[in-house]
Structure formats: C-alpha cells, structure tokens
Amino acid sequence: MFDALIIDIFRKIIISMKPRIIYLKIIKTIFREIKLRSKNC
Structure with missing residues (x-):
C-alpha cells in the first residue's frame, strides 16, 4: 500500500x-x- 501511495504522488508530480x-x-x-x-521481502 505504501508503494502505491508513493507512485500516486509521483504521478501527480x-x-x-x-x-x-x-x-x-x-x-x-x-x-x-x-x-x-519486494525481492528482499
């Protein structure tokens, strides 16, 4: 979920x-x- 929020913020930028x-x-x-x-997790 956190990665999705980061991607959404960068899309706006x-x-x-x-x-x-x-x-x-x-x-x-x-x-x-x-x-x-994701590989480490």
Missing part, C-alpha cells in the same frame, strides 16, 4: 512537471528500489 527525461530517470530508480524491496 509528473503531471505538473514537463521535462520528461528527468522524471523518467526518477521513475526508473523508484521502480528498481521497489523491485529490490
């Missing part, structure tokens, strides 16, 4: 932001962290 390259890099790093956390 993305909508407000326009430079796509920057937020795509941020999303990739976030999803890498989520995958690592």
Whole structure:
C-alpha cells in the first residue's frame, strides 16, 4: 500500500512537471528500489 501511495504522488508530480527525461530517470530508480524491496521481502 505504501508503494502505491508513493507512485500516486509521483504521478501527480509528473503531471505538473514537463521535462520528461528527468522524471523518467526518477521513475526508473523508484521502480528498481521497489523491485529490490519486494525481492528482499
């Protein structure tokens, strides 16, 4: 549930932001962290 809230917040930030390259890099790093956390759990 916590990861879903983080993703929803970042979606709102993305909508407000326009430079796509920057937020795509941020999303990739976030999803890498989520995958690592899910593997550890």
